[in-house]
Amino acid sequence: MELTNSILLAVILINFFTLGSARLGACVRIVAVQGALLALLPIMVHGVTLHSTLLAAGAFCFKGVIIPWMLLRAIQRVRIRREMEPIVGFVPTLILGTLTTAGTFLFADFLPLISAHHEGLYVPTALATIFSGFLLLITRRKAITLVLGYLILENGIFIFGVLLSEALPLMVETGVLLDLLVGVFVMGIVMDQISREFSTLNTERLSALKE
Amino acid sequence: MTLLGGGLLLIMLAGVPGLFCRSDEHGGERFAALLTLVGAVCIGAAIVSATRGSGELSHTFAWSVPGASLAFYLDPLAICFLLPLLIIVATGAIYGLRYWPHREHPANGRKLRLFYGLISGAMILLLLARNGVLFLMAWEVMAISGYFLITTEDHQAEVRRAGFIYLIATHTGTLALFALFVLLGPSTGSLDFPAAGTLAATGSSLIFLLGLFGFGMKAGLMPLHIWLPGAHAAAPSHASALLSGVMIKTGIYGLVRLTSLFAEIPAWWGWTVLLLGAVSGIMGVALALAQHDIKRLLAYHSVENIGIIALGLGIALLGRSYDQPALIVLGLSGCLLHVVNHGLFKALLFLSAGSVIHAVGSRQIDHYGGLLKLQPWTGAMFLGGAVAICGLPPLNGFVSEWLIYLGSFQALKQPGSALAAAVLAAPVLALIGGLALACFVKVFGIAFLGEPRTTAAAQAHEAPVAMLAPMVTLLVACTWIGLLPTTLHTLLQKAVGTWAGTVVAGVATGSVAPLRWISLSAWLLLLLVVVLFAVVRWRSRTAPRELGTWGCGYRFPAVRMQYTASSFADFLIRLFAFGLNSEEHGRQVAGLFPLRQTFSSHTPDAVLDRILVPAFRAGSWLCRRLRAWFHNGSIARYLLYVIVTVIVLLTLFTP
Amino acid sequence: MLGSLVLHLVLLLVFAPLWLGIIIKAKALFGGRVGAPLLQPYYDLARLWRKGFVFSRTTTWVFLAGPVVGLLVPLLASLLIPFGGIDAPVSFEGDLILFVYLFALARFFTVASALDTGSSFEGMGAAREVTFSCLAEPTVLFALLVLARLADGLSLNQLFGDHLGQAWQGGAGASLGLILVCLFVVLLVENSRIPFDDPTTHLELTMVHEVMALDHSGPLLGMILYGAALKMMVMSALLVRLAVPWQTGWWLTDAGLFLAGLVGVSLLVGIIESTMARLRMPRIPQVLIGTSLLSIFALVLVLR
Structure with a gap:
């Protein structure tokens, strides 16, 4: 229990870091660490069973290794290092992130959950992570940060999923992961196209494509 | 009677x-x-x-x-x-x-x-x-x-x-x-x-x-x-x-x-007052920091201090809603004592600012400089007021802020209830305190220290006794409350009693807030500072004093190169840019050898100049348009109004 | 009471400059040098105290007040905090606010004495100093709130009492860890260490704290340096107590444990100074706001 709480706390701290940091490489790496940490959760919650091991291994491969590796390669290829001029500044997003996190902690107490879930940090962490992902998606311009936002969003959903993984067949989990992977592929292609077309990665330029 | x-x-x-x-x-x-x-x-x-x-x-x-x-x-x-x-x-x-x-x-x-x-x-x-x-x-x-x-x-x-x-x-x-x-x-x-x-x-x-x-x-x-x-x-x-x-x-x-x-008292009353207090406190001091006019600056500090007073009142109100005598006693004593304190040190500051304005003939802080040498008494009085308003220990501001702090810390004893959110008053007070310190160190440092920035400031004269004596009286009153807060203890206790009735009968201010210790530490601090200061002063009595300040290698420093009030506050103001919206002209210098550059900044009031004036202007424009439309001189249209009015009245008032 | 007062003051006054020596030594070792002897800060202080005074003609008596208050404040503040297992000699309900505000008083006079010289470099340092400490102040208060939530009373002695041992193992461990990090950042900021400030740089434009003392020389500079050392020791003492909340019951072993803890903090500071670059100036407020937010989060965790 103590260890899972520490992991979940680390997850939240990583959310804060990604919200407050401008360096893309560091963000990708730290989100990879987040994914790897989350991969430990199924085993710690449900013990070593086939289901949980598969889930953990899959999560580790996708979240911790493959997607971050692809993102790092993308960063190298388009040669950008920093998120410049986000739509909302770093400090305001960080403040918003903390406020929403604090809010989820207060909110989670009012949710009609079974008592086992009331105790731990699972539900608030999951909600906070989802919100952090949304915040990242809303406030940033660079396509890579947007992908990171999706990744963090999925991490949040994953924490919820861990709580339910007994009831949830493996197929659903895999489906979510696959969706994400496809999403990353698409984004990769889009990123490549944007950078080739406009020599920048700002998604705002895409609006020039209308009609 | x-x-x-x-x-x-x-x-x-x-x-x-x-x-x-x-x-x-x-x-x-x-x-x-x-x-x-x-x-x-x-x-x-x-x-x-x-x-x-x-x-x-x-x-x-x-x-x-x-x-x-x-x-x-x-x-x-x-x-x-x-x-x-x-x-x-x-x-x-x-x-x-x-x-x-x-x-x-x-x-x-x-x-x-x-x-x-x-x-x-x-x-x-x-x-x-x-x-x-x-x-x-x-x-x-x-x-x-x-x-x-x-x-x-x-x-x-x-x-x-x-x-x-x-x-x-x-x-x-x-x-x-x-x-x-x-x-x-x-x-x-x-x-x-x-x-x-x-x-x-x-x-x-x-x-x-x-x-x-x-x-x-x-x-x-x-x-x-x-x-x-x-x-x-x-x-x-x-x-x-x-x-x-x-x-x-x-x-x-x-x-x-x-x-x-x-x-x-319904709980939302206390929360409203607390929230308004926090907003007034933080925004008041941030706006004060951005001012260049010494009296406007002091005026914004009044907004800030009213915010602190409201924080105390809010805590006391919450104490009544949630039946917490300790909160009532600490919050209201802090609120009332801060009323007294703010009156004293703000009057002291206004009077010493008046003495400076009288001597220099300008209200702009950037026109002063080096006044402590020319107006030693006024400067010392202003320093006393500044230390007091920042809530620093040996003077009175600290005592009242301390009571409000303790009041908000008392809310921690109630885990799980909404009251716990009242603890946020403490960090808010800390932020206000830090910003007030920055602001007053700015005013004192720019106005009284360094070299005179204008010829008027260089020719300033000390205020006459009739102006100094009132300031000394006020400073003595401030020091009195700072060093001997226990003398006001009974009065505060009774005042809290009249406000809250018998709820607080069992709780004495002394038991939740040991004022004696504060008094003791203030005395100790003052004593040690005076002794060490005297020692250093005595040891340095023969030191050479005719050298210039080290210009970091630059040979010809001029008085205009000194840090100004706006440059001192610039870093903080930019952090609060979202609420202040300062207007700046000429920050960028163009070209390799720019000849003459001017920079000016101005921070209009966040509510009056940013919201009310534009809103009223829009309102009057709208009314003018409406009037032009209704009241355009055509008789036929006026007759139409009469008919419409009659019809409306008939339909409304016929049963 | 009197015995513990003497012990407190002796520990503080004797050992304070040593930690600076350890930091400098650690940095030298990381740089592959032998470095100055551990006791170098003591020699420096003795040398400075013997020198004469030199004043700029711009300065007034406020110039003296900065070092005087800066030296006395950490001395008084040290009486309010426990040194490891040794209880604070002076302790009363609400002394935590006095502790915070004493340092604010020192800051007021340090900054005023910097502005007294009329130099724009010192004005620059002064402006930065007030800005950064403004932002650090809420962090300290949030940390104190977390500790006050776990303790029974509102004195620093009770806040840093031996219940912290159980609190670490109980549910509050995460919060305590967070505020430990936050307070460490505050320690680095307030004591002008890398990555926030570089006390050894030769460029006045980039300094924060040191640039304010540019015109102070001789005994005044000595008082500033000594005051800074005392302040560092007082703040590290809180960290040590927070991180190692055990006490043996016998004052000698308690003092030993405490000093060992302080060696640890100094080494940590030295390692950070050797391995990190200093932050760009606009980044510092962001980091400080970040630590405030972390401490808010810690408070939410214990209030839940």
């Missing part, structure tokens, strides 16, 4: 004899100051004799005005507001002798003295009044005299504008108070104030909101502070000291008195 009434009349009418003197000689002014002093001493004596006795004084006379009676009542709560009032009125009257002598200001000297007396008397009356009509009368006399004090120099357009805004604001507030007393009336039967803790809270939300608006407008709580900066900057310094030190506190008095009438 004779003493009280006599003193009241003396203070109120102190300026009248002057009306019969020649306007260009000093005949009336000394007499007015003497009358004010005697009046203050009389009232002081009345207060002392009242506290020796039962602690309360009550007289009611019949009055022919319907619903009204001349009900006077002196209780510890009023005494808390009266004490600083008397000190400030008396010191201000003496200060005015040299600051605004008739001989130099024949046009407005008599007017200033008349209204100075009137406003002081009206405020004393207001604090004693226990009847709605009497209260409103005193309130209105105070408001109108305040207007004439602000517009003392009515030949300046800026002063007239400030006065006009003040007049609008204060009457909007008074309107709310009229409604408030009308609503209070039916529940009690007469317009006399009901006894403390007797009104039911149900259905009184409107009363509270009206009170919050009306009294908050006078107190200058953040969104309602629009009149305050301009008014305090425009008035003569000793009048500003009175306005800022005492008049805005009548708003707080109204809120405290109003909330004391209710038997129980």
Whole structure:
């Protein structure tokens, strides 16, 4: 229990870091660490069973290794290092992130959950992570940060999923992961196209494509 | 009662004899100051004799005005507001002798003295009044005299504008108070104030909101502070000291008195006051930091300190809603003590700022510099005031802020309840304290230290004794409260008792907040600093003093290269850019060898200049358009209006 | 009471400059040098105290007040805090606020004495100093709130009492860890260490704290340096107590444990100074706001 709480706390701290940091490489790496940490959760919650091991291994491969590796390669290829001029500044997003996190902690107490879930940090962490992902998606311009936002969003959903993984067949989990992977592929292609077309990665330029 | 009434009349009418003197000689002014002093001493004596006795004084006379009676009542709560009032009125009257002598200001000297007396008397009356009509009368006399004090120099357009805004604001507030007393009336039967803790809270939300608006407008709580900066900057310094030190506190008095009438307090009242306090505190000090005009800056600090007072009141209100005696005692003692303290140190700061303005002839901080050498006493007084207003230990500001801090920490003892959110008052206070420190170190450092920035500042002279003595008195009062806070302990205890009734009977301030220790540490700190300072001073008595400051390798440093007030505050202001919206011109330097560059920055008021003025302008534009459309001179259309009106009236009023 | 007062003052006054020596030594070792002897700060202080005074003609008595208050404040503040297992000699309900505000007083006079010289470099340092400490102040208060939530009373002695041992193992461990990090950042900021400030740089434009003392020389500079050392020790003492909340009951072992903890903090500071670059100036407020937010989060965790 103590260890899972520490992991979940680390997850939240990583959310804060990604919200407050401008360096893309560091963000990708730290989100990879987040994914790897989350991969430990199924085993710690449900013990070593086939289901949980598969889930953990899959999560580790996708979240911790493959997607971050692809993102790092993308960063190298388009040669950008920093998120410049986000739509909302770093400090305001960080403040918003903390406020929403604090809010989820207060909110989670009012949710009609079974008592086992009331105790731990699972539900608030999951909600906070989802919100952090949304915040990242809303406030940033660079396509890579947007992908990171999706990744963090999925991490949040994953924490919820861990709580339910007994009831949830493996197929659903895999489906979510696959969706994400496809999403990353698409984004990769889009990123490549944007950078080739406009020599920048700002998604705002895409609006020039209308009609 | 004779003493009280006599003193009241003396203070109120102190300026009248002057009306019969020649306007260009000093005949009336000394007499007015003497009358004010005697009046203050009389009232002081009345207060002392009242506290020796039962602690309360009550007289009611019949009055022919319907619903009204001349009900006077002196209780510890009023005494808390009266004490600083008397000190400030008396010191201000003496200060005015040299600051605004008739001989130099024949046009407005008599007017200033008349209204100075009137406003002081009206405020004393207001604090004693226990009847709605009497209260409103005193309130209105105070408001109108305040207007004439602000517009003392009515030949300046800026002063007239400030006065006009003040007049609008204060009457909007008074309107709310009229409604408030009308609503209070039916529940009690007469317009006399009901006894403390007797009104039911149900259905009184409107009363509270009206009170919050009306009294908050006078107190200058953040969104309602629009009149305050301009008014305090425009008035003569000793009048500003009175306005800022005492008049805005009548708003707080109204809120405290109003909330004391209710038997129980809904929790949202406390939260609202707390929130408004936090907003006023932080935004007030941030706006103050961005000012270049020393009196505007001090005025914004009044907004900040009203915020701190409101934080204390909010904590006390929450204590009543959640039945926490410790919160009530600490919050309200902090609130009341800060009322006293702010009156004292803000008056001290306004008076010493006045002495600087008198000597240099400018209100811009960036025109000063190096004044501590030329005005050693004024500088020391300002430093004392600055240390006190930042809430730093050996002086009085610390004691009251400390009580409010402890009040908010008490909320931690209630885990799981919503009350725990009140602990956020503590970090808010810390932020306010840090920003206030930055602001006052800026003012003191730029104005009094370094080299003179203008020739006027280089030729400044020390203020005469008649101006210094009031400042010294105020500083002594500040130091007194800082070093011996225990002397005010009984008064605060009784005042909290009158406000909250028997709930707090078991909790003594001393048990939850050991004031003795604070007093002891303040003494120790002062003693050690004085001793070590004397040692260093003695050891350095023969040191060479003719060298220039090291210019980091640059050979020809000039006075214009010194850090200015705007450059000092720039870093912090940019952090608060989201709420301040400073306007800047010319930050960038273009080219390799730029010849002449100017930089100017200006921070307009966040509410008045950013919201209200544009909103009213849009409103008047809309009305003008509507009028042009309705009222366009075509007879046929007017006839149509008549027909439509008749039809509407017929359909509405035929059964 | 008197015994513990003497012990406190002796520990503080004797050992304070040593930690600076350890930091400098650690940095030298990381740089592959032998470095100055451990006791170098003591020699420096003795040398400075013997020198004479030199004043700029711009300065006034405020110039002296900065070092005086800066030296006395940490001395008084140290009486309010426990040194490891040794209880504070002076302790009363609400002394935590006094502790915070004493340092604010020192800051006021340090900054005023910097502005007294009229030099724009010192003005620059002064402006930065007030800005950063403004932002650090809420963090300290949030940390104190977390500790006050776990303790029974509102004195620093109770806040840093031996209940912290159980609190670490109980549910509050995460919060305590967070505020430990936050307070460490505050320690680095307030004591002008890398990555926030570089006391050894030769460029006045980039300094924060040191640039304010540019015109102070001789005994005044000595008082500033000594005061800074005392302040560092006082703040590290809180960290040590927070991180190692055990006490043996015998004052000698307690003092030993405490000093060992302080060696640890100094080494940590030295390692950070050797391995990190200093932050760009606009980043510092962001980091400080970040730590405030972390401490808010810690408070939410314990209030839940």
